[in-house]
Amino acid sequence: MEFRRAESGLAALACAAVLGILPLAAHAQTQGSGRTIYCCDVGGQPVCGDILPAACYGRAYREISPSGVLRRIVAAPLTQEEIAARAAVERERRAAEADRARRQRLDQALLETYRSLEDLDGRRDRELADLDRSIRVLRARESELIERQHALISEATHTDKSEVAASLEADIGVLDSEIAAQSSIIAAKLRERSSVVERFQEHRRRYLELTAGGKLEAAGAAQELR
Numbered sequence: 001m002e003f004r005r006a007e008s009g010l011a012a013l014a015c016a017a018v019l020g021i022l023p024l025a026a027h028a029q030t031q032g033s034g035r036t037i038y039c040c041d042v043g044g045q046p047v048c049g050d051i052l053p054a055a056c057y058g059r060a061y062r063e064i065s066p067s068g069v070l071r072r073i074v075a076a077p078l079t080q081e082e083i084a085a086r087a088a089v090e091r092e093r094r095a096a097e098a099d100r101a102r103r104q105r106l107d108q109a110l111l112e113t114y115r116s117l118e119d120l121d122g123r124r125d126r127e128l129a130d131l132d133r134s135i136r137v138l139r140a141r142e143s144e145l146i147e148r149q150h151a152l153i154s155e156a157t158h159t160d161k162s163e164v165a166a167s168l169e170a171d172i173g174v175l176d177s178e179i180a181a182q183s184s185i186i187a188a189k190l191r192e193r194s195s196v197v198e199r200f201q202e203h204r205r206r207y208l209e210l211t212a213g214g215k216l217e218a219a220g221a222a223q224e225l226r
Contacts, residue, residue, distance in 0.1 A: 035050065035065075035066055036063050036064070036065065036071065037063070037064045037065070037066065038053065038056065038061055038063060039056075039061060039062045039064060040053070040056035040059045042055050042059070058076065060074060060075050061073075061074050062074075107210055110206060110207060111207075111211075114203070117204070117207060117208070120203060120207055123200075124204075127196055127200075128193065128196060128197070131189060131192060131196065134189055135186060135193070138185055138186045138189060139186060141182055142179060142183060145178050145182060146179060148175060149172055152175065153172060155168055156168035156169060156172065
């Protein structure tokens with residue numbers, strides 16, 4: 001009985017020793033497999049080391065496991081020219097995104113502004129009609145000023161009194177300024193009218209694209225504005 005107890009005790013000690021050794025061995029194996037080898041190519045030849053070799057600074061390099069498995073490729077640092085080129089590409093990308101967002105906002109505003117194509121055409125016609133009335137009034141006033149000026153010129157050429165002629169000349173000069181101002185206002189109104197026509201042409205074209213879904217249909221349905 002005593003012999004068996006001693007034998008079982010020795011077996012227990014042996015098992016404990018084995019159990020204590022195995023974790024240490026596993027830890028050592030794990031540590032070894034975690035090491036990384038760094039390699040780069042210099043003059044067509046690989047240069048490697050447990051730490052990044054000095055020759056690899058500023059170059060692309062590879063991280064390799066001790067078993068030869070490629071873990072990662074690290075690109076070389078960018079040059080100043082490459083950094084500038086990448087920044088330019090990023091600026092263009094952001095500008096394109098901003099322009100796309102702006103166009104989306106404009107399209108949404110267009111659809112919210114006009115209930116239908118008839119509504120768009122009606123607003124255009126009313127706006128042009130208001131401008132046409134203003135232009136007619138301005139031109140009528142311009143004609144009145146010109147006629148008055150012609151009458152003063154005729155009167156000035158048929159008078160023998162110098163003081164009357166001098167007064168008429170002054171009035172004619174005033175009318176010159178008024179006629180020039182009136183002509184300038186008329187020209188501005190005509191430019192405004194052209195701008196309104198162009199704006200509604202573009203609105204109509206885009207509205208058709210958004211609601212009918214096709215440039216060909218928009219072009220075929222485009223209405224010639226007066």
